Amino acid sequence: MPLSPLHPSDPAADGSRWASMRTTLPEEWLIRYWFAWSIVAEAAALACAVVIVIICRSPKLRSQTFNKFVVFLALPDFVYSFLCGFTCLLHVLHGSWFGGDFMCNFQSFYGTFGIAASNWMNSLIAYELWRLASALAKAESYSQPSNRAIAGRIAGVNLFSGLLASVVVVPGLPMEVGAHSGLICLPMEYDLPSAMLHVAFTQFPVFWLPLLFIGWNFWRAYRVLAPNKAALNTVDRAIFVFFGRLLAVIVIFWCPSAVFLTIFPTNGHLKFYALLIGHFQALVSACFYMQKSDINAELRSTISSMASAVRGCWHRHGEAAHEVLRKSSLTAEMRERLLIQVQSEVLSHELVPMVAIEFTTWLQVGHFPHSSESLTRPVTDQDIVIFVSHRWSMTDSPDDVQGSKYSLLCRGVQKIVRKHKLDATSVVLWVDWGCISQEDSNLQELGISSLIAYAARADFMIVPVASDPASVCAFRRADHPTKLHNYGERAWCRLEVYIFMCMAEASRRPVFCYGCGPITLGNMCLPPLERLRSLFHKGAAFDMSMLPSTGDLSLEKDREVIHQIEEDMRDIYVNMAILEQKLNFETNTRLGKCILSEKQVRCIDVPHLVSAFVDEGLVLRLRELHLDGNLISEEGAAVLMRDIVCNPQAALLTFLNLSGNPKLGAAGVKHIADGLANPDCALEELRLSRCDLSGDAVAPFTTELLESTLVRRLDLSYNCIDDRGCDGLLEACGGCDQPFLDLTVESNPLSVACLYRVSRARAAIGLGSCRARKLRGQEGDEGGDHHGAGDEGHEGDAGRRCGWGSSLEFPVSGEIYI
Template sequence: MFTDAYGWVAINGDTLPPDTALLDRWSRMRTRPADSELVTYWGIWFLTAVVSGAANLFIIILIRAKPHLWNKPFNKYVVSLAFPDSVFSTCCAVTCGLHFMHGTWYGGTVHCDIQTVYAMFGVTASIWMNAVVARQIYRLADAAARQQEYAPPTSRDVMKHVLGVYTFAMVIALLPISTWPGPKANAGLGLACLPLEADMQSTILMWTLYLPCVLVVPVILVACYFFGAYRLLLRHQAMKDTRAVFIVFARLFFVLLFMWLPTGLCLWILGGVVPVSLAWAGGILSHVQGIFSVFLYIRKDDIRSELRSMFCSQGRRANDNNNKNSRVFPEDEGAQAASASARDGMPVPSSSSSFLRATASSSVLDYASLRVQAVEEMRLTERTPMLVVSYRDFVAHGSVPRSSDRLQRPLGEGDITVFVSHRWWGPLIHAPFRRASSFCDAASSYDWNGHVDTDKCHKFQILCRGLRKLAEKHGLDLEKLAIWMDFACIEQDIPELKLAGVESLLSYASRSQFILIPVFPAPAAVQAFMEAEHPMDLLDYGERGWCRLEAYVFLCLGEITGQAVSCCGYGLMFKCNGSDVFSEELKAAGTKSGCFGLKSSYEQLKPLTSGSASFKREQLPSGGKFTVEGDRAVILAIEARIQNVYCRHAILSAAEKHLHLAQDLRPHLHLAQHLSPSGTCEAPRSHFALDAKQLTCAQMPLLITQLQRIQSHGQGKLRKLSLKSNQLLLSGLRQLLKNFVCQPEGSELQELDLQDNRLGDGCPAAAEDAVGAMESGISLGVKLQPFFRPTATNNHNSSSSNNLLMEVAALLGSPACENLRVLKLSGNRLASSAAVLVQACWQLEELDLASNNLGNEGAQGITEVLRGQGEDPSSL
């Protein structure tokens, strides 16, 4: 056994000196140049490896330290790719540094073995992790192409993939230092230790087993997966998000492949043939690959955004830390949120009215107390305790259980409740009894016996798969999953108990964290599900008043209480025609058999909400269909109860968020002007929106008070107010104009959006009376041209409607509204009343009156107005 000058055991089968006379291929691969030449190579390698190792380590720390980055599965894969590069470059920096400092190879056989292990681990792990990522990208592209939900790997799945690859890579790395007859660890050309051939047997094993496992097989897998994903993306140009992920990781793989290729080519394939300098250049590319990979990692949108926030937002973190303990956002619960928000100050100038000051100081307390009030009101409707069925009992039963099966139990502490909202899928038969005070058409008009599901239990099977998918997506423990379903949890055989259970629906919804809607396996329902963006868009569900009510209560209460509620549909989702015939396998199992007998699932768990309870007028429960028309009055009463609390919450919540946003943006105004494309951050502070929040005229005083509060806060004036898709009448518009827009606080408002409200309700012929009044000499502040002749029907219209329209027109045409430039009133059923508003709003740059059922009379009136304005230049 030989030792070197430093006492280390010399490299096994030591590299050969420059003047060796051996000319066989295996000897040339081990022939080293002079130490003086090698020292230069090692020194440059050292510097490159330090940069590469540090850059990859930075990426690992960045992703691991930021929960919002670490929680994303593809970022975990980024870490799994960066780790082998970091290990390889860091260890290589240490090795090259030691050689450089000692002027010759340092460490003998021990160091050679160590370098072989970390080098082969880095190469193998990187390439095989690319194969794992390529498979996930193909799955992502395939799901997007089929318009199905991509089920990302869970943290446990990612860990299994990473540990599997790393274990395999370590086995590959240890083989060259073991007793196996294949390639052994040795210093290729004296530069670095890698597995090298030594004889014919090792050559055969090198090219038939070792290198295919390290390089050939994973490269083929990656090529197949990426080519398949590329073809899918080529056919579906709209999949921008999937394409972005594909591009990042595809570039990553090609960088890895083509920067490692010169190393393998020079040291393994052409070893001893190419000059040492060329082999060294190939080796340095292996470290540059790590640096290039880091640049590709930071091109991923979320990582790039995080880096921008770190290096571009100077002082932001310090400001956040100062505010972290002193301010609780509106989403936080309890009295702490209320007191903290109040303490943060809602400064009201002394010039404000005493009423405004009182409201400003108490509104946050009202906002917090609304949550408690809403829950208490819903719980008071509970006439019988909530019963649930455990997930295990539900599945084990084999069909949708009935209350008479006695699987239900009281709701327990720690239960995670899933509220199953559904329509009966079997044929309905009229019930032998009728309760006039019933709360449900199913309870009051039909007998529920035996018709909750199809005769082949399709709903039960869909629910079982949907519950598992829901638990998987949200990381829920199936042992804690409790199911509430009316057929199983409301007494079916005792009318009094059935009625009590139905009347307790509001309370039950308030105690649930999830709502799951099974989708009927029929072409029309599947197509509707694929296009649905709201629970009301589901076919044979969203049009039913009582189904609407369940989703309505659940979503409204979830937003009020700040709970992380989730409303999802589950069922088949793919493009189909109404004439398609579904196989029994597709309806029962949600799968189709493909090539080689492989089955593909066509079911998806699809969220049907966007984080808030947005309901347009036509989506409200009271607008649904009822088997018994008398139930509509019952629904209206429930709707009004929830609406009152929800609208107050929506107004106060939006005001709080707007004020906090303005406060947060103020210290960074200068920075935002440089970073934002428009050069300004004025938009978030100058826009206020409460769209599809069910607002009525009853909530207008509170809304006006909060708008005044925002204006008095001194954080910038409102320029745009959006109240689309609410239930505001003309009287509400009058209140808004009179008490805000035409007041000094609202004088800078430039755009008012009231699309899809009810401004035309209650005064279908008001325009005719209004014109009659104008012809009688009533002044509106602008010159109004008469365009209707008074008719006999005028005498039958209420004078209050006429006066209301005239007052609104007068306010819009007054000098107090001179800054208003855009008024959007489409979808308000204004009919002929629109002509009055056209004449009053002549100073506007844009007046949107689309979809207002103008009719011939309205069109004629507007034509007369336009003709009159054209003939009177002074009015222009």
């Protein structure tokens, strides 16, 4: 090595400062320390690699300025950690130092380069964040550096770090590389002149100078923001957290290394712990990067996709495992294509380019801005869009004279910024009063028609809640925006929520819909307690009575416009839902359920479902079809039964759920009943609850059930069936004593006598199954040699469990509903 280590028994190891730095530790300690370093370093390298890959694989992430800096901040950490872990592992496997002088020089180069590049990249970001704080304090717009400027700065940092790492090889300088205590090769002092040069050319530019630069920028940011409280309120806490992280990373992780190597350079064990702390810097930094909201969301999505692929691979072997991996990559590509398709459809509805108001501008205005004030700017891909959905306080103004709604929105948006750790300078607000022209009727009409595209581009939605008792009470209990008082009943408000939630689910991104307002009324002693509450707990499901086109309107002529926008949105949403189910079937050969519950499927969508499953041959594996909570009527039922349920290829389809389709009607039930009589129909269970069916509507079942030999359960609960219709169904099912079909009619307007007959039939169904089990048990007993008292006792217990023991003739309890 350039400065070879000294064995403790070597005469040159005289205990002086310079000799002690080179005196090696015992070999068993070296192996332990190298092994510990390799584990920590490779863990840090893996974390940095994850951050780099997550950002680079997403076009949206890598287009943002801050994320570009993050990549080149994580890159030197990755290089240093990976190479250090790799070389330490080589030493462990070799049992001593591996690679001689070359490895020593190489380790010194990449170690110095990685540390210097990491610290100076932190300094570069600190300077950029100071520029951001300065712009906020001056109420100016922050101008992001161009890609060319970013590339130039990053190249400068790497070139400077490379020069620092190469300074030990410059001829004429009294600087050398040495193995510190035999552990690691770094630039080493060996006399007073080399010690001075070591501090001047290595320690100061690598450690202390970037620390001073970061601290100086932090102080400058504090000085410009401290006098301006409004600017302080607008600055995302993440800015200061990030500044604190920059200081903490150097102070907590690298400063101990620099201090110990300078003040205590002779203690080998202390060097190990100091440099071990330094290795944790990359790991902790990577964890901080992953906390950024957009990186965190992409990471979760990637982990979910990988977990699905691993679960699929777990259940397959050999060639099937390779097929799953191939299909997993295909799934990602197909999902990406579906998202691109949805985005292109959505953007076709943007008749007027979307504009929004910067949140910093919003705070400075001091009132609800009008479109005539020209405070908007075009929305870019880097913006974080918050969609403000509200009901106007007055017919000609969205806010009251006190500006209550404006103040509430300021506080609510700030809470969203803090909750999700957003960059406040990237936050923009879309609000109808300020972002859709209120003077030009033509532009206003085009802007309204573009609502689908506007809501689709929004990342968050916020609903301001009034402070009157009814609104407060409703807000405290609401689990959906349509449950809010003086908001959820309005057609325009419903439409904005409807579009936002449908597009979020269709594009497979999180739905952040918040209400902001008081949850208590307050009194003389305590002010009202204000909260930001999530108003979304499930998919984009809307009760039929809560659809936008059924809401209240001040101008009835607007209903046609709302209905058209609603239909356009539904076309996109349903098509995406069907394609998603098709994709699931194509990539998971074990899947047998198609679940389209509460996806607003209409009659015109059923042919798309047929095309997706029948034309592609997927119907061969279809076992269950869930279409409950949709808008299927007579035409859709006819196509569904003819092309899917009664298709000879659907031999495995035994379950059909059409509950919650109130548009079916008598004609739709007739098509379903005709399908049950088809010899190609394999259905064993049919659910038609909550379809508003009358006794006359279910009359077709009274003839078709007799011809169907496969259906064993029919659910008609929560309908409007009378005694006459129920009795006809009972007779078609085999009567009360020997029924072949389990009929469920609870919560229908039936008399007690009729319900009693239904209970008898259901009890007979249970009795028949228990008798069959008992007979099978007796046949098994006949094959044995002995029948004892214990067998008889067991038989009696079995009878009582089945409900036909001595105490009850049939189980009536719990089956009668009035």
